Amino acid sequence: MRKIIVQKFGGTSVADTDKIKNVAQTVIKEKNNGNDVVVVVSAMGHTTDYLVKMAKDLSPVPSSREMDMLLSTGEGVSIALLAMAIQAAGYDAVSFNAMQVGIMTENVHSKARIVDIKTDKLKKNLAEGKIIVVAGFQGVTEDGEITTLGRGGSDTSAVALAAALNAERCDIYTDVEGVYTTDPRVVPTASRLDEISYEEMLELAHAGANVLHPRSVETAKQFNVPLRVRSSFKTDNLGTLILGVDKMEIYKPVTGVAADLSQSRIVVCDVPDVPGQAARIFGKLAEENISVDMIIQSYARKVSNTNDIAFTIDTADIDKTITTLNSLKKELDCGEIQVNNEIAKVSIVGAGMIDRPGIASTMFETLAEQGVNIKMISTSEIKISCLVNKDDAKKAVKALHEVFGLSCSEVAEVKGDLPDV
Ligand code: ASP
Ligand code: MG
Numbered sequence: 050m051r052k053i054i055v056q057k058f059g060g061t062s063v064a065d066t067d068k069i070k071n072v073a074q075t076v077i078k079e080k081n082n083g084n085d086v087v088v089v090v091s092a093m094g095h096t097t098d099y100l101v102k103m104a105k106d107l108s109p110v111p112s113s114r115e116m117d118m119l120l121s122t123g124e125g126v127s128i129a130l131l132a133m134a135i136q137a138a139g140y141d142a143v144s145f146n147a148m149q150v151g152i153m154t155e156n157v158h159s160k161a162r163i164v165d166i167k168t169d170k171l172k173k174n175l176a177e178g179k180i181i182v183v184a185g186f187q188g189v190t191e192d193g194e195i196t197t198l199g200r201g202g203s204d205t206s207a208v209a210l211a212a213a214l215n216a217e218r219c220d221i222y223t224d225v226e227g228v229y230t231t232d233p234r235v236v237p238t239a240s241r242l243d244e245i246s247y248e249e250m251l252e253l254a255h256a257g258a259n260v261l262h263p264r265s266v267e268t269a270k271q272f273n274v275p276l277r278v279r280s281s282f283k284t285d286n287l288g289t290l291i292l293g294v295d296k297m298e299i300y301k302p303v304t305g306v307a308a309d310l311s312q313s314r315i316v317v318c319d320v321p322d323v324p325g326q327a328a329r330i331f332g333k334l335a336e337e338n339i340s341v342d343m344i345i346q347s348y349a350r351k352v353s354n355t356n357d358i359a360f361t362i363d364t365a366d367i368d369k370t371i372t373t374l375n376s377l378k379k380e381l382d383c384g385e386i387q388v389n390n391e392i393a394k395v396s397i398v399g400a401g402m403i404d405r406p407g408i409a410s411t412m413f414e415t416l417a418e419q420g421v422n423i424k425m426i427s428t429s430e431i432k433i434s435c436l437v438n439k440d441d442a443k444k445a446v447k448a449l450h451e452v453f454g455l456s457c458s459e460v461a462e463v464k465g466d467l468p469d470v
Contacts, residue, residue, distance in 0.1 A: 052217040053175065054079050057089040057185065057207035061224040062281035063127045064094035066134075073134035075222065075284050076180060080140065085175045087214065089185040089207040090131055092123025097186075097200070110368075113158035117187075117197045121146075124184035124203070132182045142180040145170070147187040148195070152206065154188030157338065160199035161188055162264070163206070166213035183210060204265035212272035219274050221261065222281040227289035228253070228260055230455035231306040235446050240457035242304065243287075246294035247276075249304050249398050252432040255342075256396035257309025266291065294400050302408050303399040303453035308442040310393045312342060313367050314424070316359040317374060319384030322349040326381060330358060330374070337373050339366045343394070343427040343436060355384075359425060361436065364390050392424065393442035396434040397449055409433050415452045421445050 056079060058072050072090075079086045091097075100119050104111040111119075128144035135142035151167030174181050185203025188196045198205050204221055211219035225233075226241055228250065233239040245253075247270035254263040260278055269276045269291065279288030320326050327346065334341060344360040362370050367390065374386050395416075402408045412433055416423060421444065425436035437445055450456060 051083065051085050051175075053085045053087060053211075053214050055087045055089065055207050055211040055214070055216045055219045057203060057219065057221045058091065058131075058281060059203065059221075059223045060091040060094050060096070062222055063090055063131065066130065068281075069127070069130050069134045070138075072131060072222075072281065073138050075281070076131075076135060077138055077140055078284070080180055084217070087171065087175070087181045087183060087210055087216070088131065089183050089203055089210060090124065090127045091185050091203040092120075093127050093130075096123040096126070114194070117158045117195050120197050121184070121187040121195050124186050128182045128184045132180075135180055135182070140180055141178055142182060143174055144182040144184075146184045147206075148189045148193070150183055152183075152188045152209070154190060154196045154198070156190045156192070156194070156196075158194075158196055160202075160338065161190075161196035163188055163198070163209045163268075166209055168213050171210075171214060198264070199262070201259075201262040202264070204262035205268060208265040208268045208272075208274055208276065211274045212268060216274065218277060219269065220277045220279060221265075222279055222284075223260070224281065225260060225278075226280040226283060226286055227278050228258070228291070228305070230304070231446055231450050232258070232308075235308070235443055236450045236456070238456035239450065240455065242289050244290050244292060245304060246400055247291055248294050248431055249400055250291050252396070252398040252429065253305050253307050255309075256307035256398060256432065256434060257311070257394065258305065258307040300401070301399065301454065302401040302405050303397045303449075303455065304401070305398050306396070306446050306449045306453070306455065307398070308393050308395045308446050310439060310442060311364050312361040312392065312394055313364045313388060313390040314359060314361050314392050314436060315370060315374070316357055316387040316389075317381070317383050318357050318387065319353065319355040320358050321382050322354045322356050326356075326383075327358060329377060329381060331360075333373055333377055334362075334370065337369055339363075339370055339373065343425050343434065345425050345427075361392075361394065361425070391439045392436055393439045393445075394434050394436050395442055395445045395449070396432055397453065398432045400431050402433075403430055411452060412449060415448050416445055419444050419448050 132144035153165040154161035185206040229239040276291040
C-alpha cells in the first residue's frame with residue numbers, strides 16, 4: 050500500500066504565483082518520494098482579510114450565511130492555481146472544493162465543525178495517480194449549504210482529511226520554521242522545539258501561539274495523526290513534530306510561553322447569589338455560539354449577597370456578547386456590565402509541571418518583580434494563565450521565558466510577517 054501524506058500550505062505560502070510554483074515543487078517532491086499526496090491550501094495572502102473588509106464596508110453585521118459564501122471563494126482561487134502549477138510542471142493534479150469532496154459539517158455558519166469526510170472520490174483519484182488539491186477552511190452541510198470552519202481553519206481541514214484517509218502524516222507548511230518556546234518576534238532567543246505533545250500544543254494554541262488552529266491539534270490528538278509544523282521556504286528543515294505525550298521525554302517543567310492579545314474581559318457585576326445565574330449567563334452565550342475562556346465568580350459578598358461574574362471572550366464576539374447580556378439583564382437582576390479589551394492572557398504551558406510544586410509561585414513572583422498586575426488567574430493540569438494589562442504582555446512573556454530557562458544561545462531568525470493563522 051502506498052502511503053498518503055497530507056500537506057497544508059497557509060496563505061503566505063501561496064501569496065503569489067511564484068510562491069505557488071514553489072509549493073508545486075514541494076508537493077511534487079513528496080510525490081516523487083513514492084507517496085500519494087493530498088494538498089490543502091488556504092486563500093492567497095491576506096485575501097480573507099480583504100473579503101472581510103469588503104463585507105464590513107457594506108454591512109456592520111453581515112449575515113453569517115453570506116459571509117461563508119464570500120469567504121469560501123478565497124480558497125477556490127488558490128486550489129485551481131496550485132493544480133495548474135502542478136500540471137504545468139508535468140504532473141497530474143486535480144482540485145476539489147469541500148462540496149465536491151464531501152467535507153460535511155454541522156449546520157452552523159462561520160465556525161462549523163467537521164462531522165464527516167467522504168473519501169471515495171479522493172481514493173479514486175489517488176488510485177489514478179493524481180495529486181489532489183483540496184480547499185481548506187470550507188465545508189458543506191447535508192442541505193448543501195456552504196460553511197466555514199472559523200479563521201485559520203485550513204489547518205483543521207488538513208488534519209481531518211489526514212484522519213479520514215488514515216494518512217501517514219500531516220505536514221503543515223507555514224512561514225515559521227516550527228513551534229517555538231515563545232514568539233521569536235517578542236523574544237529573539239526563543240528556541241525551536243523538535244517535539245511537543247498534542248496536549249501542550251493544544252494549550253499553547255489556545256493560549257495564543259498563532260501557529261496552529263486549536264481544533265486542528267484537537268483532531269490530531271483524537272485520531273493520533275502525527276503532525277509536523279515546518280517551513281514552506283526551508284523545506285529541508287524538519288520543523289516540529291507534534292505527537293502523544295507518552296512518546297516523549299520531559300526534561301523541563303515549562304515547554305512554552307504564550308500571550309493572547311485577542312481576548313476581552315467582561316464582568317457582570319452584582320449578580321444576586323441564587324442558583325441558576327451562571328447557567329443563565331453561559332447557557333445563553335452558548336446558544337449564541339460565543340466561546341468563553343477564563344471564568345471567575347467572586348466569593349459572595351455577605352452584605353449585598355451578590356457575586357461578580359467575570360469571564361473572557363474573543364474580542365471579535367464582543368458586540369454579540371454585550372447584546373446577549375443586555376437581553377438577560379432583567380432576568381439576572383444584576384448590576385452593570387463592564388467590558389475591557391485592553392487585556393492580554395499570558396500563559397505558561399508544560400506537561401512537566403504535573404506534580405512539580407512551585408511553578409505557579411515562580412510565575413507570580415516573576416510577574417510581581419516586573420510590576421505586572423494580575424487581574425485573573427486560571428489553571429489546568431499543564432497550564433497556568435494570568436490575565437494582565439495588554440501593555441504588560443511583552444514584558445511578562447520575556448521575563449517568564451527567561452525564568453523557566455527556555456532561551457537558547459542563538460538568536461532565531463525573525464521575519465516581519467505575522468504567522469499565517
Ligand atoms: N483563509 C482562511 C483564513 O484566513 C483560513 C486559513 O487560512 O486557514 O482564516
Ligand atoms: Mg493558517
